[in-house]
Amino acid sequence: MTAPVATEPQAPGDAFVPRILVLSTNNISDPGIDLAGSSHMHYSPGVKVIGVPCTSGIRPSWILHALESGFDGVFVASDGDECAYLPDCAKRSSRIVGEAQARMRERGIDANRLRLAAICSVCAEPFTRHLGQFSTALAALGPAAAELTP
Amino acid sequence: MTAHEAANARRIGVYVCHCGGNISDYVDVDKVIADIEDAGDVVVAKTAMFACSDATQQDMVADITAQQLDGLVVASCSPKLHTYTFRGVAARAGLNPYEYTQVNIREQCSWVHTDDQQGATDKATALVRAGISRTRLTTPLEPMVVETLPRTLVIGGGIAGLRAAIGLADIGLGVTLVERELELGGWVRRFGPMYPHGKDGRALIETLVAEVRRRPAITVLTGAEVVGKAGSFGNYRVTVRVGGEGAGTIEVAAGSIVAATGFDAYQPETGEFGYGIEGVVTLPEFKALVDEATAPLTHRGRPVRSVAYVYCVGSRNTGGCANAYCSRFCCAATVQTAVQVSGLDPSIRQFHLYRDMRTYGKFEPLYTEARKAGSVFVKFDNDAPPAVARRDGGGLTVTVRDLLTHNEELALPADLVVLVTGMVPRDNEALVGVLKLPAGSDGFFNEIHPKLRPVETVVDGVLIAGACQGPKTSAESVASGLAAVTQSAAILKKGFTELDPLVATADQGACTACGDCLTACPYDAISMTETGDRHFAVISPTGCKGCGGCVPMCPENAIDLLGYTDAQVTAMIESLVEVPA
Known part of the structure; x- marks a missing residue:
């Protein structure tokens, strides 16, 4: 007999629903995500959004903290070239994501648990598609908690 | 709750909205309340059929006053809709408006999870908990009150800039009109008969220039270029070089700036x-x-x-x-x-x-x-x-x-x-550098919102009008020039303005004066200062646009964006992963 593996908090039979933190922008990507709601599109209730003014202001430590606290993936919905604050926003956001991924690897977390995409103010359909694909990919990876090196 | 926690506890009111069924048909709002009301610092927890209704707003004001609430959480629709409504509720009840947090459980919860009531309810609870966590860490903030000069600098003497200058003067604002060419009129001055009246472009321009000349409130500088800008919204000091390269400069004070710099014609490649x-x-x-x-x-x-x-x-x-x-x-x-x-x-x-x-x-x-x-x-x-x-x-x-x-x-x-x-965007690299005008991928200047804020830019008090925003007919250029007049008047005629206090702040104690943040801000809001022998960064609250771009650039984590502090975001993340009982 092998010892039971106790990493799965959910009831047996329940499919694993990945928890995804979305970091979106107040002026552009958040309205796009709102539009998915107004258009009655669907995505997983495991998806939860925190809005910030600009994704160039995200600390990589927030992403790490989310993955260490129980989120299975983080999706950064950025303004891309549309950012009204910073002309080099896309570059800055990529740098932040790159730094977070490097730190994720150090912690044993799969770098694919972090995604970045430009989501515009009418990008409801691309957003739900991105999140659908991300949920599927994260479901295949399993819970992030299992990857964390102690 | 420990005695220490109790002493420091906040007194938070939480209102969860039915939205007449838009939320409560899919989210069990009573369960959300039951899941959060035990938190020691949640003093009031209620549902409301319509949180935005006058009756509920009055209830909130009464609760805030009677229960001496120091924090307010409203879980209803998108913050785009009612942030100002509930900031107003807080203000009317004597609560600082920045002690309120909006939680979106409609567009980002009930409407996207109509197929999963349990999932939607659990998520709404987590979102409300995150809102409470954020509110625990709010501090009262005051909008910055800045006196403004009743004067506007218009850059570009084409049809949009000319018409804007006349409008500004007529509304009671002083105007300095800066034109790079020696003659006013831009493209339209070169045009013959224009549709639909058949009137010559040059005749239209002559009419406008005569109107400009008749108004003593307008100072015209031709052969002049804007080469520097200091100060901030309401009190810009603009350096203008008059008379070409190497010539002398003058300083113009202005409360707002209207860029109406026009376009260039596309020049085909040979072949x-x-x-x-x-x-x-x-x-x-x-x-x-x-x-x-x-x-x-x-x-x-x-x-x-x-x-x-x-x-x-x-x-x-x-x-x-x-x-x-x-x-x-x-x-x-x-x-x-x-x-x-x-x-x-x-x-x-x-x-x-x-x-x-x-x-x-x-x-x-x-x-x-x-x-x-x-x-x-x-x-x-x-x-x-x-x-x-x-x-x-x-x-x-x-x-x-x-x-x-x-x-x-x-x-x-x-x-x-x-x-x-x-039309192609005019090559205005120097001016873009001076005014920090945001340009889109097509090279034309970007307004904040094409429909709702069509002539404002992210730089407070810097407006754009005419074909510098994108291809426009002359009629459309004039219309946007007049929109810039109205907007200038809206922000300058009061004589003072209030700036949103959600700006970045640097912790002097933690700052090592490495200077990494100085290049992070394209708005030049960050500078180094010193007291005695200590050097540290300071962020101008009026120059800061509140993007937070400097926050992750600080190796010491000494910068926080108010409203989105490290402590607040971290606490929200932790609340969002909690599974409701």
Whole structure:
């Protein structure tokens, strides 16, 4: 007999629903995500959004903290070239994501648990598609908690 | 709760909205309340049929006052809709508006999880908990009150800038109008008869310039360029160089700035549709020729008996580097020019090679008029563009496949080929650097919102108007110039302004004066200062735009964006992963 593996908090039979933190922008990507709601599109209730003014202001430590606290993936919905604050926003956001991924690897977390995409103010359909694909990919990876090196 | 926690505990009121069923049909709002009301610092927890209704707002005010609440959480719709409503509720109850947090459980919860009531309810609980966590860490913030100067600097003396200057003076604001050229009037000064009244562009400009001269509130600086800007919204100090390179500068004080710097005409590459061959001209070149012409029409001494127009040159391109946008004025300008040509000499043959005709709105009659006057329109496929070549024995031949006659190949003889070129952004790199104007991927300046805030930029008090925003007709340019007048008046006539206090702050104690943040801010809001022998960064609250771009650049984590502090975001993340009981 092998010892039971106790990493799965959910009831047996329940499919694993990945928890995804979305970091979106107040002026552009958040309205796009709102539009998915107004258009009655669907995505997983495991998806939860925190809005910030600009994704160039995200600390990589927030992403790490989310993955260490129980989120299975983080999706950064950025303004891309549309950012009204910073002309080099896309570059800055990529740098932040790159730094977070490097730190994720150090912690044993799969770098694919972090995604970045430009989501515009009418990008409801691309957003739900991105999140659908991300949920599927994260479901295949399993819970992030299992990857964390102690 | 420990005694220490109890002593420091906040007194938070939480309101969860039914939205008349929009939320409560999918989210069990009573369960959400049951899941959060035990938190020691949640003093009031209620549902409301419509949180935004007057009755509920009055309830909130009464609760805040009676229960001495110091934090407010409203879980209802998107913050885009009612943030100012509930900030107002807080203010009316004597609670600092920045102690309130909006939680979106409609657009980002009930409406996207209509198929999963349990999932939607658990998520709503987590979102409300995150809102409470954020509110625990709010501090009262005061909008910054800044006195403003009743004066506007207008950059660009084209039709938009001229009309804006007149409007500003009439509304009681002082105006400094800066024009780079020696003469006012921009593009329109060069135009002949304009649709629909047939009045000359130069006559329109003369009228506007006379109006400008009649107003002592307007100071005009020609041959002048803006080379520096200091200060912030309400109190800009703008350095203007008058008289060209190396000349002296003057300083102009202004509360707001309107950039109406216009456009350039697209300049085709040599060889693009035959450009460079004798007889191949651009639309502005041809318009100038026709405006000056008397019958018979000639070009460089040779009679013009036939004209072929190739539309969309430099516009509506797919694939990477080229201009993707439609310049919108050029179809109308071209058919208007063709009508003018027919008026000069009805026997001149005119062929219009187009991709799609866009004589929208009130320009449609022009298109009909051109066809009635004999212009022939040939539609080509963008994948099979017309070819322009020299014809043996003089003149040009344009070869094109006509989509409307089964791709029949036509070889059209033409004395002149007119490349219908659109508008491109003016090369204004220096000015963009000075004003920090945000440009889009197409190079035109970006407004905050094309519909709701169409002339404001992210730089407070710096407005944009006219074709520097994107291709516009002269009428549309004037309309946006007047919008900039209204907006300038809206922000300057009170005499003071309040700036949103959600800005970045640097912790002096933690700052090591490494300087990494200085280059992080394109708005120059961060500077180094010193007290005694200690150097540290300070962030100007009026210069900061609140983007937070400097936050992750600080190796010491010494910068926080108010409203989105490290502690708040971290606490929200932790609340969002909690699973409701």
